[in-house]
Amino acid sequence: QDDAGWLPSLITDTPEEGFQLAITLSRTGVTETQGNMDVLTTQREHYSREPDDLIAASQVIAIHFQTVAAANDYWR
Amino acid sequence: QDDAGWLPSLITDTPEEGFQLAITLSRTGVTETQGNMDVLTTQREHYSREPDDLIAASQVIAIHFQTVAAANDYWR
Amino acid sequence: QDDAGWLPSLITDTPEEGFQLAITLSRTGVTETQGNMDVLTTQREHYSREPDDLIAASQVIAIHFQTVAAANDYWR
Amino acid sequence: QDDAGWLPSLITDTPEEGFQLAITLSRTGVTETQGNMDVLTTQREHYSREPDDLIAASQVIAIHFQTVAAANDYWR
Amino acid sequence: QDDAGWLPSLITDTPEEGFQLAITLSRTGVTETQGNMDVLTTQREHYSREPDDLIAASQVIAIHFQTVAAANDYWR
Amino acid sequence: QDDAGWLPSLITDTPEEGFQLAITLSRTGVTETQGNMDVLTTQREHYSREPDDLIAASQVIAIHFQTVAAANDYWR
Numbered sequence: 001q002d003d004a005g006w007l008p009s010l011i012t013d014t015p016e017e018g019f020q021l022a023i024t025l026s027r028t029g030v031t032e033t034q035g036n037m038d039v040l041t042t043q044r045e046h047y048s049r050e051p052d053d054l055i056a057a058s059q060v061i062a063i064h065f066q067t068v069a070a071a072n073d074y075w076r
Numbered sequence: 077q078d079d080a081g082w083l084p085s086l087i088t089d090t091p092e093e094g095f096q097l098a099i100t101l102s103r104t105g106v107t108e109t110q111g112n113m114d115v116l117t118t119q120r121e122h123y124s125r126e127p128d129d130l131i132a133a134s135q136v137i138a139i140h141f142q143t144v145a146a147a148n149d150y151w152r
Numbered sequence: 153q154d155d156a157g158w159l160p161s162l163i164t165d166t167p168e169e170g171f172q173l174a175i176t177l178s179r180t181g182v183t184e185t186q187g188n189m190d191v192l193t194t195q196r197e198h199y200s201r202e203p204d205d206l207i208a209a210s211q212v213i214a215i216h217f218q219t220v221a222a223a224n225d226y227w228r
Numbered sequence: 229q230d231d232a233g234w235l236p237s238l239i240t241d242t243p244e245e246g247f248q249l250a251i252t253l254s255r256t257g258v259t260e261t262q263g264n265m266d267v268l269t270t271q272r273e274h275y276s277r278e279p280d281d282l283i284a285a286s287q288v289i290a291i292h293f294q295t296v297a298a299a300n301d302y303w304r
Numbered sequence: 305q306d307d308a309g310w311l312p313s314l315i316t317d318t319p320e321e322g323f324q325l326a327i328t329l330s331r332t333g334v335t336e337t338q339g340n341m342d343v344l345t346t347q348r349e350h351y352s353r354e355p356d357d358l359i360a361a362s363q364v365i366a367i368h369f370q371t372v373a374a375a376n377d378y379w380r
Numbered sequence: 381q382d383d384a385g386w387l388p389s390l391i392t393d394t395p396e397e398g399f400q401l402a403i404t405l406s407r408t409g410v411t412e413t414q415g416n417m418d419v420l421t422t423q424r425e426h427y428s429r430e431p432d433d434l435i436a437a438s439q440v441i442a443i444h445f446q447t448v449a450a451a452n453d454y455w456r
Contacts, residue, residue, distance in 0.1 A: 005394065005396040006396065007394070007395045007399055008394070008395070008396075009455065010395055010449065010454050010455065011454075011456070014081065014083070014084070015083045015084070015085060015086055016081040016083040016084075019083055019104065023105075023108055025399070025442065025445065026438055027438075028399065029403075029437065029438030029439075029441040029442060030434045030435065030438045032403055032441070033428060033434055033437045033438070034429075034434055039428070039429055043429070043431045043434070046431060047431035047435075048109060048110040048115070049110075049115055049119070050431070051119045051120075051122060051123030051126070051129050052123070052128070052129055052132060052432070053431050053432055053435060054106045054109055054110055054119070055106065055123075055132045056132070056435045056436070056439070057105065057106075057109045057435050058102055058103075058105030058106045058109070058136050059105075059132070059135065059136045059139065059439065060438050060439045060442050061105040061108070062101065062102065062136050062139040062140050062143070063139060063439065063442040063443060063446060064442050064445070065101065065140070066139060066140075066143045066446065067442075067445060067449050067450075067454075069086065069143050069146075069147060070146070070450070070454065071449060071454035071456070074086050074087075074143075074146065074147035075085065075086065075147075076087070076147070090157065090159070090160070091159045091162055092157040092158065092159040092160075095159055095180070099181075099184055124185060124186040124191070125186070125191055125195070127195045127196075127198060127199030127202070127205050128199070128202075128205055128208060130182045130185055130195070131182065131208045131209050131212060132208070133181065133182075133185045134178055134179075134181030134185070134212050135181075135208070135211065135212045135215065137181040137184070138177065138178065138181060138212050138215040138216050138219075139215060141177065141216070141219060142215060142216075142218065142219045145162065145219050145222075145223060146219075146222070150162050150163075150219075150222065150223035151161065151162065152163070152223070166233065166235070166236070167235045167236070167237060167238055168233040168234065168235040168236075171235060171253070171256070175257075175260055200261060200267070201262075201267055201271070203271045203274060203275035203278070203281050204275070204278075204280070204281055204284060206258045206261055206262055206271070207258065207275075207281060207284045207288060208284070209257065209258075209261045210254055210257030210258045210288050211257075211284070211287065211288045211291065213257040213260070214253065214254065214257060214288050214291040214292050214295075215291060217253070217292070217295060218292075218294065221238065221295050221298075221299060222295075222298070226239075226295075226298065226299035227237065227299075228239070228299070242309065242311070242312070243311045243312070243313060243314055244309040244310065244311040244312075247329070247332070251333075251336055276337060276338045276343070277347070279347045279350060279351035279354070279357050280351070280354075280356070280357055280360060282334045282337055282338055282347070283334065283351075283357060283361050283364060284360070285333065285334075285337045286330055286331075286333030286334045286337070287333075287360070287363065287364045287367065289333040289336070290329065290330065290333060290364050290367040290371075291367060293329065293368070293371060294368075294370065294371045297314065297371050297374075298371075298374070302314050302315075302371075302374065302375035303313065303314060304315070304375070318385065318387070318388070319387045319388070319389060319390055320386065320387040320388075323387055323405070323408070327409075327412055352414040352419070353414075353419055353423070355424075355426060355427035355430070355433050356427070356432070356433055356436060358410045358413055358414055358423070359410065359427075359433060359436045359437050359440060361409065361410075361413045362407075362409030362410045362413070362440050363409075363436070363439065363440045365409040365412070366405065366406065366409060366440050366443040366444050366447075367443060369405065369444070369447060370443060370444075370446065370447045373390065373447050373450075373451060374447075374450070378390050378391075378447075378450065379389065379390060379451075380391070380451070
């Protein structure tokens with residue numbers, strides 16, 4: 001990580017980059033709570049086959065995407 | 077996918093197209109987490125018969141639709 | 153469905169019509185995921201007796217109502 | 229119900245009335261899905277002793293209160 | 305309770321008071337649904353040891369805090 | 381805690397500090413409900429290995445981050 005840190009800005013060029021940033025924000029919310037990557041990798045095997053976990057993960061991305069989209073004035 | 081990517085813009089002509097975009101955003105949130113289509117297809121058999129999963133999926137669409145509607149100034 | 157589709161506009165005359173539209177949006181989020189009405193009808197028997205499903209369904213309506221209310225500038 | 233229906237307006241005199249309206253909106257979201265009051269009364273016995281249902285119900289009220297508060301410009 | 309009721313205003317002097325108000329709003333959402341304090345006290349023993357209930361309670365506070373923060377123009 | 385309390389302001393210099401503040405707000409929502417740190421530490425062992433709890437925790441952070449980002453005008 002360079003000195004600007006992992007989250008220098010919420011501004012992105014395109015909605016697609018904005019969606020990727022929302023995914024990064026969602027995953028960072030998990031790794032900030034559980035920093036042990038081994039635990040996360042084993043869990044990923046499990047939760048990525050559970051529909052309700054996948055839907056829940058998509059919802060966290062949706063909330064962050066709402067924030068990033070507003071930050072970028074919806075790339076209008 | 078053409079070079080504009082899967083999400084060139086949040087702007088749509090009608091609320092109905094906006095609702096379809098919200099569904100696409102919700103499903104992409106799932107496929108970005110679980111890329112294996114076989115797993116997703118087997119899961120779909122299961123979760124599409126579970127009321128709480130269907131309600132949860134509808135909620136993710138509702139959050140994305142809120143974002144898309146604001147982006148389009150509610151098609152006023 | 154006439155040619156304007158099922159969602160021609162988010163604008164309604166009254167808050168009550170806005171609430172009905174929010175219910176329609178919530179239910180469409182379900183039928184877009186599970187198109188088989190027989191499955192939905194059998195499920196409805198089940199989930200409409202489950203408090204947590206009823207609360208979850210009310211929450212999806214609440215999110216859509218927030219969108220519809222903003223679209224109508226809160227019918228002020 | 230008089231001819232103005234159950235939801236003539238989102239405007240209230242005080243935040244407390246606004247909170248009551250949010251409760252009404254949340255409950256209507258339930259009764260619109262499950263109209264049978266006997267079922268609802270038996271369920272209420274059950275869910276009103278379940279912490280996660282009580283928290284979930286409080287959350288639906290929180291979302292509606294956010295809408296009603298914005299409609300009233302936060303009673304500023 | 306004085307005649308101004310339990311919720312005279314959403315305006316607070318500091319973000320910290322705003323957070324406390326969000327907690328009050330969340331808890332009132334519960335007591336409005338379950339008024340029996342004995343039931344609530346016994347439940348509290350249980351849910352305050354359940355991670356998912358604690359996270360869910362924190363989420364309701366987060367939604368109310370979003371409303372209170374907007375009401376106070378983020379104490380800028 | 382100095383006399384300004386634990387939440388003197390929502391304003392931060394960078395999005396990354398804003399994300400940290402959102403984590404603090406989320407955790408305070410838990411400690412305000414369950415003040416016993418021993419209980420919390422034992423729970424943390426458990427929930428930090430549960431995918432749905434980690435996703436739920438990330439969601440609370442997402443809601444608070446939405447508030448903090450708006451407070452900081454998205455650090456534009």
